[in-house]
Amino acid sequence: MSEFRIELRQRLKSHVLDKTSAEDRVFVSRKNPFKLGQQYPLILIYSGPESAVESKIKKGIYIRNHTLTFELRVEGITEGDPLNSSDSDEVDDNLDLLASQITELMKSFEMPGLKDISYTGSDPELDDSGETTFGSLRLNFDFQYIY
């Protein structure tokens, strides 16, 4: 099943690559921190917990629910005269735009062995401690497959 999850993440990356406002900034690694000056928005794809229930029809076969997160990150940029700029960072709007693009793309995602996809919720986070405002939105999906 680990091979299934590896392939799932790679296929999801290919599925959203260059089709959202994050363009080609789609990453499946969760180890390496992004450098200062990294371009945003970007998308991180990583696996969460998985539950499994043994099939009643065939012993040793499990119906698995794998939670996978699309973490969307944006950086707030204020435009206009810097000494007369407004206080309206567009972090929330940009996150929601990206979220709607991902949600729409998930409707057309297919993969051999995949039975169902369900959206299970989101978790927003804002960080205003640095020179710019950063926003993160974690979109969680459950992927059901049999293995």
Place this chain on the structure above:
Amino acid sequence: MMGESAFYRAKGAEEETPPIEIMGVPGSELLELFSGAGAPSKSQRLILGVSLTRLKALGIQPKEGDSILLRETGFRIRDVEPDNEGGASLVLKKG
């Protein structure tokens, strides 16, 4: 105080009012954001060290929301951290 030239404008000041030139010492501290499950992002906390006495002589009492133009980049003051020795760190936010 040695440092760099910057331009100060109080929040709510008229657009036509020319900004006031001040001197300050810029500094930065690297931050790691969203270090939960995914790979963290990096940002920096920018500060401008200033003499409150000198600013007062220019008629400036720095406060949150005031604007500073430094190295041709516009910032807003997010926080003022006095050092109790007549100086302060102005915590800057871009925009």
